[in-house]
Amino acid sequence: MNILVFIKQVADTEARILIKGDNRSLEIENKYNLNFFDEFAVEEAIRLKGKVKDSKISVCTYGGKKAVEALRTAIAMGVDQAYLIDNTDLDTDDPLITAKILAGFAKKEGFDLILCGRQAIDDENGNIGAMVAELLKIPHVTAITKLEVADDKKIIVESDIEGGKETKEVQLPALLTTQKGINEPRVPLITGVMKAMKANIPVVDPASLGLSRELLSRDASKIKILSYETPKGRPAVKMIEGETPEEKVKKLIKLLREEAKVL
């Protein structure tokens, strides 16, 4: 089985993020990780390869040169091949453009199954998976928590639905996005890390993916950022004092009713 995994390098949750003077761009502290939900996708691909004979796993990211680190993490975990689709000077605020580029790469590479994360934890869009599937005209399932292979043309997946779970049979080729709970991503072994350090990671030019020049131009974006701002902070906390728990609770309820007006 030919498995393709999309991964994204994202700013660490703890990274400091500052708004630049123009209010239209951000300065992000140099602390990046492989996106939390993408670790599940990589792990699931590796487990699948263990179950299905003659499988091959490729990962790719559309990102800057720095994103090679995330690709090396995936190699250290156990994927066979990684590709960097270089977005230097091209990075876009429009997820549909990112999706078109990833779909273009998938078409060129060929695949039976595509795995990606449920959402990137920086923009929290959760758009890419379903978009790529639509562009490739293949079925998608979001937020899967279980994956089994029925035969070489069919898989069985369990996924989140409103308030519950659904099990579906899906014909390949298909795209799945991974949710927490599907597996426990492995921590790379030192031998894996060594291999990753040495791995050759080809750099792909987005212009080579059969996409129109207009699509790659800066004006193609249908999303425009107007400004960034820092969220309004809360006023300082009011600590509630009292002799007994009952007294504190009484004061709290009074404040919630009369001051905050939420009860």
Added chain:
Amino acid sequence: MSKDIFVFIEFKDGSIRKTSFELLSKGKELAEKLSSGLYAVMLGFDTKGLTEEIKPFADKIISVDEEALKEYRWDTYTDTMEYLIKKYSPYLVLGASTITGKDLFPRLAARLDAPIVSDAVGIEVSDGEIKIKKPIYGGKIISWVTTQNAPISIITFRPNSFSIEKRQINGEIIEERIEINMDSRVNAVKIDKGGSKKVDLQEADFIVCGGRGMKGPENFKVLEEIAEILGGRVGASRAVVDSKWRDYEDQIGKSGKTVSPKLYIGCGVSGALHHTMGMDTSKVIVAVNKDPNALIFQYADYGIVDDLFNILPALKEGLKSLKQEA
């Protein structure tokens, strides 16, 4: 060019979801500013009764009542929405960033080659231009974005982003009959709707969240009781979910759900960044923790430093008598 607005309606367990009424309320306000019409779009099967519930809130209600739409599927719903959008040419399509919304709208956006802004929390119109408010990086930054070069834009909003306004529009119902084909490449084999917990965590107005300080799964009973009195839901930190005291669907935070209830009460939650990113858009935050230096107090409006095992029973009784008075 039309500036009409579509609101995609969701329902669950036989009633319209609260988030859909929120979107209809905001949608009407926008439609008035744009001098356009508000359409509620209702896909499903056997939805007559539900359609009636929507009438006061929209100028027109498009109802597609077909057996093939009984359960949500990306294929049938994307096809139907595409058909309706091409027929009515709305300017904005508004939906909720629920599990269904997150599955449907990106696919629909790619189908229509339309811009999408997901998981937004606000929208404004000035001089005919829309401005969408969207938190990024776990709420550390608020971005204001707009769409361009596009006749139609899709926006999904977090539940609890808008208040519900009572209206009496008594909109006209338009019944659309469409031939719908299911994609044979996907077959549902089992649907487990779960023990229907009354309120959806992301839609709840009141959330009582337990952290590791709750000490064990058995102690969540008092949180359940408080949630019940308030008509809300119990949430949990990741430490609690990882210890298997609660299910993952209860998890609030960066790797769980993002919630913005009217009132969040954190009990024995330390307030780690990964957790607060999922709840700091709550209107009012209360923290109960025995450690006066706990981080959560930096995010809270009201704090109580005490043993939660003393506070929670008192809180339950206090809220109970409040409810009896009312």
